[in-house]
């Protein structure tokens with residue numbers, strides 16, 4: 001595809017802007033892809049691929065096994081339009097779950113029983129809730145949130161210390177679709193120990209969000225936890241924000257979850273349009289395809305010009321990279337697809353890495369996100385209104401990039417609220433789905449994540465067996481340990497023991513750390 005990018009001709013650029021600007025008055029959303037390397041002729045050439053992509057998305061929404069590798073349906077679109085679910089029982093279940101979540105949120109806020117929420121979950125079970133809290137939380141409304149999304153001992157301690165006595169009166173939500181991920185399980189055990197030491201009552205304070213029948217689900221029902229909400233088999237972690245995973249934090253913040261779902265549903269309607277130019281998700285996917293030549297050769301830098309949307313950059317990083325970063329296509333051919341995403345917020349980043357974007361290596365395109373309505377109630381001082389200044393900086397960076405021949409696209413929201421967030425999320429979800437069809441990959445599995453989980457669990461198993469072996473007090477070299485444990489990785493043993501040597505005073509080490517074969521280990 002030949003690039004059709006004319007950064008230096010203002011007349012032509014204005015014409016492109018008028019031709020390629022998409023707008024929906026109902027949602028108050030503009031999308032401008034005119035500064036990307038696409039032209040009407042390119043859209044023409046992509047039309048046949050898009051026809052297939054629209055058909056594939058229609059089949060997916062109708063309940064096809066779109067995630068063939070995991071033999072699963074892909075149904076996040078049903079979460080905001082339950083009537084589209086493939087059977088009446090699912091539709092009824094989804095709708096009932098929304099009302100149960102809304103009622104639970106209302107009851108907890110009215111009862112003033114809990115002072116805080118501790119949210120334990122990683123990946124899709126952590127980032128969506130974090131986005132909801134950062135983007136829609138307002139000081140003084142709803143419950144304050146604390147996240148445990150890692151097993152960094154310092155991070156967990158820090159969160160527990162910051163909570164202090166308030167942990168005794170906190171609602172603890174443990175989220176894991178599979179119910180078997182080690183990080184949330186370990187976080188949960190640490191929080192539970194601390195909560196009970198403070199005199200709290202775990203089962204009366206704990207809520208689970210997980211798939212029916214998972215290990216976490218079984219634990220929650222055996223122990224009679226306060227509540228449990230469903231994560232459906234057909235919803236992936238990274239697209240779970242319109243399930244209980246995103247709705248529960250919203251409800252506990254006092255946010256109108258129906259407005260959030262309505263925004264997503266409205267954008268779903270707009271992005272089902274079969275005409276490329278009328279469909280904002282298709283325009284986005286086409287722009288990504290053109291910029292990266294269908295091989296992800298350009299990274300996406302996300303620059304939301306709102307502090308509360310800074311975490312949206314991280315959210316998109318997971319949604320896009322976990323979905324599109326795949327080794328093989330649907331036919332099993334090696335393709336190594338992907339679209340790298342990074343970013344934080346404007347105009348802050350203008351004073352950091354934007355220098356390279358303007359003048360350095362041209363391996364990216366920027367996604368600007370603007371909100372027109374200014375809130376915060378700050379006065380103009382010396383004729384300067386912070387909102388106007390922010391808009392000026394956005395335009396400045398946009399122009400500077402154009403002058404440097406760098407690509408960018410812009411999404412503008414008339415105002416930012418729960419409806420707008422729902423629409424924004426749904427726009428990117430569909431763009432990811434369409435792009436995956438264009439490049440013929442499964443966007444809904446995550447074999448790399450699963451491989452990482454399996455490899456980590458093998459190391460955890462090795463740690464335990466190593467501890468058992470060293471319990472006899474005998475000194476052994478890495479080679480002897482390797483042989484006796486039947487592992488093919490002395491390097492893994494080296495890593496485990498190096499970490500333990502710093503933290504476990506009972507581990508005796510002889511030899512030199514720079515010469516691994518000289519080392520001998522024993523436990524006193």
Ligand code: PA5
Pocket residue numbers: 122123124125175176177178179180181184236237238239322446449
């Ligand atoms: O999007 C995904 O599928 C992953 O990021 C998962 O959300 C993450 O690995 C956590 O998994 P689980 O919710 O099963 O604990």
